[in-house]
Structure formats: structure tokens, C-alpha cells
Amino acid sequence: MTYPHISVSNLTMAYGDYIVQRDLNFTIARGEIFIVMGGSGCGKSTLLMHMIGLKTPRQGDVFYEQQSLWQANAEQRNRIMRRIGVLYQGGALFSSMTLAENVALPLNEFTELSKSEIADMVSYKLALVGLAGFETYYPAELSGGMQKRAGLARAMALDPEILFFDEPSSGLDPISARLLDDLIVSLRDALGTTVVVISHELPSIFAIGTNSVLLDAEAKTMLAQGPPKQILEHAQDPRIIRFLTRGTGIAQSAPAKTDT
Known part of the structure; x- marks a missing residue:
């Protein structure tokens, strides 16, 4: 039996009494470029901190294959962390x-x-x-x-087996952002790395995402999971359509690839 590379199970995140997100459940397969997307303040970077061992969940757990991150002892957690690389904003x-x-x-x-x-x-x-x-x-x-x-x-x-990117396109001009997207894909293809990207940049999301989860600040939970283009294609929820079309109702297409 093949297990997901990463599983987020019944995860609730909070700061004190304030709930950021609740009841998050999704899996990430080995070799995917998985996008955690959503608007500002929805908890994307907070989710990253929970997934890399920097913040303890209010409830739930994160599993790397079958190993619990938050029930692991110090030695087990260190072994998990050695499998992970993080590119911060x-x-x-x-x-x-x-x-x-x-x-x-x-x-x-x-x-x-x-x-x-x-x-x-x-x-x-x-x-x-x-x-x-x-x-x-x-x-x-x-x-x-x-x-x-x-x-x-x-x-x-x-x-590392797994690379996390926190808003990799933040602060970059469109050409530099596109080059970084291409680099992420080429490294995944060459090294077989599982990639998790925190992003709200639609061109990058549609260009490189093979799977995704969409978080919502008002609902305080996930609204959808799946390949970003498929989520938009089948979306009925106006909140999903609004985010994935920048409020226009019109899909944003990724720029065509060019030979260099």
C-alpha cells in the first residue's frame, strides 16, 4: 500500500481563543507541486508553521507517510525535519x-x-x-x-525529500516570478521532490500547481481541494470563483511557455 507523502488530519489552528482554521483534511502525494492558496489573513503561513513543526495544533495532526509529527518524540521529529527544506518569504x-x-x-x-x-x-x-x-x-x-x-x-x-515555499513570488517582478516557477518545476522533475507552495499569486498557482487546497478566512476552513484549474472549472461557490478569478468571474490564464 502506498501512503500519501504528507497528510493533514482534522487540523485546527488557533492563536489563544482565536480560531484561524478548523477541520483541515487533505493529503499530498509524493512528487506533487501542492499549492496552499487563499486570500490574505486566511492562515496559509500559519498552516506552513504547523506542517514544519514550528507551531503546535489546537487539534489534529500532520503525518509524514505514517509518522505523526506532533505525537513523535524528539528523535523521531528530528528525523522528519531532516527530510524537509524551507524557502521563507x-x-x-x-x-x-x-x-x-x-x-x-x-x-x-x-x-x-x-x-x-x-x-x-x-x-x-x-x-x-x-x-x-x-x-x-x-x-x-x-x-x-x-x-x-x-x-x-x-x-x-x-x-530534502520535501520542499516548502512560503510565497516564493512575493516581491518579484513578473519575469523573475515566472523564472522561479520554471525552476521549481524543473527541480521537481529532476530530483523527484515533493513541493508545497504557499501562494495567492494566480499565475503561479495555475502554471505549476498539480494539486491544491483553498483556505477561506471567513469560513475558517478549506473550501476546496484538487488541481487549481479543475477547482475553477467545477466551482459553484461564489467565494471560490471570486478568489480564482480575482473577483472578475473570468479565469486568469497562465502565460504560455517560451523557449530560452
């Missing part, structure tokens, strides 16, 4: 470190590789994201899109 690079030093951080912390082996691994990861030769650059010397790619190289340092 701003890239979260240390400004006082070069790109090589940033990418090397998890390798120095969690492996026993030699300095030369780490240097080779860092160069390889930077090359994967199109930053070969930028090892000695500092984050301030790069564009926003390049900083995001450098953050992705660091998230990939330990060869």
Missing part, C-alpha cells in the same frame, strides 16, 4: 555571509563532510539554481530573484 539569507557560507550552514551543522566536500556540495547546489560562480557574492549584491534562488539552494543543501 524573504529568502532569509544572512546578509553578513557570502552565498557559499549561507548554503554551507546546514551542511556544517548536520553533516560530517570535510571542508572540501562541503565546498563542492555548495557549488553544486548553487549551480542547480542557476547561480554557478556566485559563491563569493553577498546577498545585497544580488537581485530579488537571485536572492530567492540562493535561499532555495540553502533549502536544498541536505537533499
